[in-house]
Amino acid sequence: MRAVLLLALNSWVENLRNRFFGLVLAFAGTVLYLSMLLGLLASDQEVRVLLDFGLGFIELMGLVGAVYGASTVVLREMESKTVYMILTRPVERSSYLLGRYLGLMLSVGGAMLIMAGAHVFMLVLKGWAFRPDYCWAFLGAFLKVLVTGSLALFLALSTTSALSALSITMIIWSLGHFLPEIRLMVRRFGSDSTLLMAPLQAVSWVIPDLQLFNLRDRLDLPAGLAQCVPVGSWLVYAAGYCCVWLVLSSALFKRKEF
Amino acid sequence: MRREALSFPALAAVAALGLACCVLLNAGVARRQSWVREDRVGIQLPESGALESAFLFGMGMRRLAADLGLIRLLLYYGGSEDEFPGAEAADGRREAVEGHEGHEGHGHAAFDSDHPERSFGGGRYPLLGPMSMRILDLDPSYSYPALFTAGALAFNLNEPQKAQWLLEYALKRDPGNRQYHEYLAAVGAHRKGTPKGVIEILERLVLDPECPTMMKNLLGFLYFKNGQREKAIAIYREIARDSRDQGYRGIAERMLRRLGA
Numbered sequence: 001m002r003a004v005l006l007l008a009l010n011s012w013v014e015n016l017r018n019r020f021f022g023l024v025l026a027f028a029g030t031v032l033y034l035s036m037l038l039g040l041l042a043s044d045q046e047v048r049v050l051l052d053f054g055l056g057f058i059e060l061m062g063l064v065g066a067v068y069g070a071s072t073v074v075l076r077e078m079e080s081k082t083v084y085m086i087l088t089r090p091v092e093r094s095s096y097l098l099g100r101y102l103g104l105m106l107s108v109g110g111a112m113l114i115m116a117g118a119h120v121f122m123l124v125l126k127g128w129a130f131r132p133d134y135c136w137a138f139l140g141a142f143l144k145v146l147v148t149g150s151l152a153l154f155l156a157l158s159t160t161s162a163l164s165a166l167s168i169t170m171i172i173w174s175l176g177h178f179l180p181e182i183r184l185m186v187r188r189f190g191s192d193s194t195l196l197m198a199p200l201q202a203v204s205w206v207i208p209d210l211q212l213f214n215l216r217d218r219l220d221l222p223a224g225l226a227q228c229v230p231v232g233s234w235l236v237y238a239a240g241y242c243c244v245w246l247v248l249s250s251a252l253f254k255r256k257e258f
Numbered sequence: 259m260r261r262e263a264l265s266f267p268a269l270a271a272v273a274a275l276g277l278a279c280c281v282l283l284n285a286g287v288a289r290r291q292s293w294v295r296e297d298r299v300g301i302q303l304p305e306s307g308a309l310e311s312a313f314l315f316g317m318g319m320r321r322l323a324a325d326l327g328l329i330r331l332l333l334y335y336g337g338s339e340d341e342f343p344g345a346e347a348a349d350g351r352r353e354a355v356e357g358h359e360g361h362e363g364h365g366h367a368a369f370d371s372d373h374p375e376r377s378f379g380g381g382r383y384p385l386l387g388p389m390s391m392r393i394l395d396l397d398p399s400y401s402y403p404a405l406f407t408a409g410a411l412a413f414n415l416n417e418p419q420k421a422q423w424l425l426e427y428a429l430k431r432d433p434g435n436r437q438y439h440e441y442l443a444a445v446g447a448h449r450k451g452t453p454k455g456v457i458e459i460l461e462r463l464v465l466d467p468e469c470p471t472m473m474k475n476l477l478g479f480l481y482f483k484n485g486q487r488e489k490a491i492a493i494y495r496e497i498a499r500d501s502r503d504q505g506y507r508g509i510a511e512r513m514l515r516r517l518g519a
Contacts, residue, residue, distance in 0.1 A: 041329045043503035044471055045402055049325045056322050144318075174316035183288060205281045210318060212287055217320045218399075233287065240283045244276040251272040 003091045004099045011103020012110075015069070024111050027061055028118045047128045054119035055134075055216045059141040062112045063173070066149035069104040071156040071165040078256070094250040101153055101246060105146055112142060133219055136229050140213035143238040147208050148173055150245035157252045175203060176210030208241050311396060324397035331389045331403055335410060336505075381415060387424050398431035405441060406470040412445040413476050421445045437466065453480055464493070471497060471506040478513065491519040 034053055042049040074097065077083040086096055116138050124130065148169060155165035175182070182204045190197045211217075213234055307327075314323035390407035393400060404424060412421035422445055429438045440463055447455030460477040463469050474497050481490035494517070497510035 038329075040504075041332065042325070043332060043505075044406075044468075044501070045325070045328060046502050048402075049329070052319075052321045052325050056317075056319050060317070177316055177318040205284050206277060208280075209284060209287050214318045217318060219321070237283055237287055240279060244279045244283075248273060248276045251269050255269060 003095045004102065007086070007091075007096060007099020008102035008106060011073070011100050012106045015104065015107035023061060023065070024114050027057060027115050030057065031115075031119060031122055047123065047126055050123060050126060051128065051134075051219070052216075054122070055137055055141065058112055058115045058119060058138070059144065059216065061115060062108050062141065062145040063148060065111060066104065066108045066145045067152045067166060067169050069108070070101065070149045070152035071162040071169070073100050073104060074153065074253070075156055075160065075162055093253050097153070097250050097253050098246060101150065105149055108145060108149070109142055112138070112145070133215065133229075136231065137216040137219060139231070140215045140234065143234055144176075144210050144213045147210070147238050147241045147245075148176075150242040150249070151208070154245040154249040154252070157249050157256075172207050173210065176208050177214065178211075179204060179207065179209045180211050209237075212237065307392065321397055321400070324393050324400050324403075327389065327393040327396060328400075328403050331386070331393065331407070334389065335383055335386060383410075383415060386410060386415075387420050390424060391427055394428055394431050401428065401432065401435055401437060402468060402470065404428040405437060406472060408441050408445065409470060409473050409476065412448055414472075418445045418449045437463065453484065456480060457484070471501045471503045474501075475506050475509060478510070482513065482517070487517060491517050495519070 031054055034050070038046055038049045038053065074083075083096075087093065120130065120134065151172060152165055152169040155168050156162060159165055159168070182200055186197050186201045186204055190201065215229060310326075311323050314320065314326075386407050390403045393403040404427075408421040408425050408428075411417040411424065422442060425438050425442050425445070429435065429442075432438070440459055444456055444459040444463065447459060457477065457480050460473060460480070464474050464477055474493055478490050478493040478497065481487075481493065491514065494510040494513045498507050498514060501507050501510070
């Protein structure tokens with residue numbers, strides 16, 4: 001466990017030194033600029049538009065950072081042979097992988113938090129009254145990023161190509177947001193065209209339901225419903241998916257020859 | 259390099275176990291989505307924006323797609339209707355809102371801030387209704403665009419029938435929304451030519467913080483027209499102080515000067 005923590009911390013420090021926080025600054029500037037533009041364009045609805053754009057950007061930035069990082073970090077170290085430096089020591093391969101993943105997610109989570117801070121500051125300046133829904137929406141976005149990051153890591157190790165991993169992850173990200181609709185289709189047409197629906201049904205069983213975490217898209221829920229946000233289920237679901245992909249990644253990584 | 263060997267059957271077993279976990283997790287979560295508001299009508303997207311909307315849906319950004327739709331709607335209604343791209347090649351929704359009667363353009367001038375009484379009924383803006391319906395398709399719980407458009411159609415463009423159609427469409431998507439019923443009542447009173455009835459309903463509507471500034475401005479104008487100077491001043495002061503819409507703030511300030519406040 002100590003090795004995992006050390007590796008995570010090391011990854012985090014490495015990420016701090018690279019372009020990650022440059023992106024954060026760029027985001028803060030973009031939010032400032034957009035707020036001025038949107039103020040002119042959306043009139044009465046300025047705050048809603050600013051809220052949606054900001055949360056959307058935070059999630060996208062987190063996604064890009066997590067998916068790019070997860071797809072490249074291990075492959076890059078394998079190519080540059082720096083992975084030898086770690087694995088020649090008494091460090092389990094699974095610990096190495098978990099450490100790298102946690103370090104990356106720590107960096108992404110930190111960057112998302114900074115962006116959310118700047119976003120909330122901007123919203124409050126515009127007269128927005130802080131609502132706890134914002135925290136849940138942020139948590140939902142981060143959990144999506146966590147799940148997708150673990151999936152990207154698995155795909156990078158199984159395809160051994162960062163580009164393929166990136167592409168497949170983005171496809172699964174999109175499908176994950178359509179999962180309620182996919183389930184509906186399977187329910188509605190499943191009995192009539194079983195063969196046609198079989199692949200879709202298989203997809204609906206395996207890919208993560210990202211729409212589950214998407215409170216960002218339902219921020220105008222009536223108060224009664226907003227209080228029923230199933231945070232416990234979110235955490236169990238996200239933890240379950242991360243574990244599955246990380247265990248599979250670890251199994252694949254154990255078979256790698258260097 | 260030391261290799262922690264894992265045989266192929268073991269790897270397959272791990273993969274099968276992983277997939278089984280995914281199935282279990284998804285089976286559990288499929289039952290727990292009762293808190294998600296169901297879209298009663300279903301997604302309907304016109305060809306023109308289907309790609310953009312599908313992309314934003316795929317990114318999980320339904321609200322953002324609706325926001326972009328609102329910005330387009332405001333740009334359309336805020337500018338010259340002839341210059342808007344796509345105004346001539348409107349989609350099928352246009353007929354849906356224009357209804358069976360069809361109509362001629364009024365050819366009125368745009369809103370005249372110095373003489374608002376001359377301006378209501380200005381323009382035609384045939385895409386206003388379809389654009390608003392598209393936003394409702396994207397985000398059925400987003401009421402502002404429908405309320406804004408219904409107000410503009412009924413009171414600014416003299417198209418109360420279209421306003422009613424739009425509100426009825428909105429009610430199908432969000433039947434519990436009390437404001438749609440109130441707006442329908444206001445449009446009905448307007449059609450009957452009873453300004454006092456309209457004022458009574460608008461007085462309730464403007465209490466809502468999400469009420470479009472346009473409706474507050476309309477109430478101010480109706481007060482002004484009915485000689486209720488104090489009430490007109492109060493509502494114009496509120497617009498001048500609180501509205502995020504620079505245009506309506508300017509109108510309110512000019513009206514306050516006219517009213518000697």
